[in-house]
Amino acid sequence: MEQLNPSDLKAILHSKRANLYYLEHCRVMQKDGRVLYLTEAKNENQYWNIPIANTTVLMLGTGTSITQAAMRMLASAGVLVGFTGGGGTPLFMGCEIEWMTPQSEYRPTEYMQGWMQFWFNEAKRLDVAKQFQLARVEFIRKIWSKDRDLKDYGFYLDDLDIQQALNGYSAKVPLQSRVGDLLLAEAATTKLLYKIAATRTGLKNFSRNPEQGDLANDFLNHGNYLAYGLAATTLWVLGIPHGFAVMHGKTRRGALVFDVADLIKDAVVLPYAFICAKEKMTEQEFRQQILQKFTEHKCLDFMFDQVKTQACKDHDVEE
Template identity: 70%
Template structure:
């Protein structure tokens, strides 16, 4: 069988890739130059027959491994060559008891692009500029929400012109503009999200909803699951641009991986929140919800929006003199560097 080089597997840009996978109770392995997952055929348990399913890694951004999974070193090597992020999580895409977050494993390369990191650091150490960046993120998330809800959720009972929503949006803008520190923004964000929870619950007629991360009702479960899918996209975006996850602008300098939460927030309220409630109302299964969310991420170009927002902030807010390179050039650099590493390994 013809073997793919790392460059071949980089043909599809990360910002255009269509697939995210959550797997459980299976073994992920490399076989005949492909990454597969192996599961026991339920109908053939007595005979011990196994079933293999292909994972199209060149068109995949994130692979989530849940309960009862294992993965081989050879499979991890191919996933790294294709630039696929791998995350270990609890059942249903959310953490296990006593776990705090998904642990993302990012492909390693000593030839990571540096332009966006340089631009990011030019403003990050300045408290005022970092606050401006946080405000930019907050305004971008609400602009995206208004755009998505206008075109996508009318048929589900979500009316963007609702007086309660408009009042919440106005308050959000006023308090965001007046904020003097990150904690002010976090409080404003929490108040807006609380209002959105209440509005969404009323829109789909779910009574007495209360946001609880360890709750067992479908709306809370779907919110948890969808949020972790958003975290995967955010981590992928930051890895491609070469910006470490610790350089957050809002969630705090001491929280490891906080920038992932900052970037994921750009799309959570716009896509994950409403569809978690809609799917809960329809009594959807976890798999049906996941398929719905992934389709909405694709329809509304969520990953493109993340890339554009982070790139613009890195290159413009810091007053960087660096000329903005096309994302295609950056991702091509990633592919060439991984191919170079692969050649070096072969020589060794």
């Protein structure tokens, strides 16, 4: 059977889609490349097809369950999935394509309001993006200077190539006048860090390609998604929607998640993706290692502190 691309599933604009489903007492699953729901009749089970490419919302009421494979296909098609009580209310949890967030309206408002005070001003938004990048470099310095496991693999903060990469980026950040230039400088620095990590772990001819399929690239993908999970949690708890990004927001709807995840990705995920690839670890072993390091280095605390600092400070930037 021909495999559909996620882009094909989103071909029908959401504004033109015809279907919204509320289901009860059934099981939603993926079978033969389609999303189905299974109902249990007296003498037989019956399958019903859900045309996901033409569906906007799927609401799952009492007595329902859904498989991971079905959830993945629904996400690819851009279908909003919500878990509800009987009759479609109340909404317990809604999935905004990437993350499921409990729908509580009783989260703090101060951080969202603080974020909004600067967000509509381009110069102030750029300044916050710069502050995030400088904090990112400082976090790399902090972690790489004290993590013994990294030192065992030759990641010494005072090595010339590491110093040049970090100092060079720290010097460039304040000079950037546009977000696009800051993104270019960030990409160049991350490329240097990939080279440094590949050299330390003896990985020759590495190139960053999420589709490549080699261990280092796979572990980078996997570790980055774990970092996105921490970032999404941080923003949800503080009540700041993912769309109010300071750096990545031109094309990605959930871009603030990427901005916040970048605070810790290079310090922890990047080196350990290469180290675990060198050690030929399994995906589960890599995940355990990364989660342990997230805890050890208080990555979530760091994210909270940085976001709260930017939301609560006075942003006096010259126009």
